[in-house]
Amino acid sequence: MKHIAPIQAAGETVVKVPTRRTLAKLQTRAKVLLAARQLFSEQGYEGATIRDIAAAAGMSTGAVFANFADKSDLFREIMFVDMTALTGAMREAASRGKGIDDILLKVFDAGYDFYKSQMPLARAAFSVGWSRQDGPALRAAEPALDLPAVFAELLLAAIARGELGKEDEVPLRAQMLFDAYLSNYPQAIFEGWTLEALQARSRDQIRVLLAGARLG
């Protein structure tokens, strides 16, 4: 590792220099994650086995288990990466919007756009998210909580701008907007709706759900 400068430990703080071993481990993890993403997309969560994932990554199941506790751990890791990226994409989309209706529409859109090329993965995410066994760990994690929080932030910002009236129902309205956003996935997943069709539907949903909060 000649290209990595040695880091001096400042005071008592111990800064870990990535060793060849850690780097190799990171590389292995990345390879497994890539193979797992591919297989979850093709076979769904139930259909993809650790053995298939290991084979696709070109390693032993032992090597996979050395890096991930089990299949659900592996799936969560993929979901967290995506959710964090999606939250960022939604915030970025919101910053381009003008007025709360347009802002929310751009946020919905950013979500559908994010998943349009990986709908099977979105489908697996719903399935795992609702499942009794693996659902709680997926839903309670920070990246999963950040996503709906975006909607509440946007409503509060619109109230601060004087676009929407002050009200007690911000959390419920935000939740319902998030639910409306999610509720369109079955159409996208099973009925192959286009982004344009999803957009038209989202626009109506946003209009109805904001109606009571508008000033005047």
Add this chain to the structure above:
Amino acid sequence: MPSRGEPIGPGLSAPPAAAPQPGPAENRPRQTQKEATRNRVIEAARELFDSKGYQGASVREIARLAGVSVGSVFTTFASKGEILAEVMQARLEALYAELDRVLPHLRGSTADRLRSMFAIHFAFEAPRTRLFLAHIVAAYDWTMPAGARPFGKTPRLQDIIRECLDKGVAEGDVDPACDQQEIIDLLMSAYAWTYRLAAWEGADVATLTSVMDRQIGLIAQGFAKR
């Protein structure tokens, strides 16, 4: 019995065994036996999906509990997904009978009538929350054939909401220009997602109903006549 959705399995719209339809005599015993197998499988599946979830219950276990062979389960149903779809369908018959009885007597604003209607739903599903969740999970199940997909097969519920909104238009508290299908979809998604409170937080019927009441309030602001 009103026909709804596409019939998924053989005999879906067949009359109950107590009142056999006159038919070709040589077919009758076989038909009745098939019907009995079907009912036993649905009964056993309801119990197992409720206790073990959709993934947790195998067709073999369902067959064992029903006291029939795995083979005869598969001559009656194409897949586990189809069994679930029929379990859900069978349970809806009772709910719709209750709604048909109550609906003509509902009074008040459109929002209030919708609230009463959904409250009946929650009260009805409460003892079967786990079954309902098995249904939702299965809706996204990878292995389920498209034909057996249970999600959103509730045309009767949609009709009931539409009647409610039409009455509101006639009585003047629903904007005639609003897109009714949009409102129906929003109400149905609010309804379905409210179950997550039961699933994830163990919320009781009173909590589910009050959360739904507030959601209906917000949606009603969107269809109110201005």
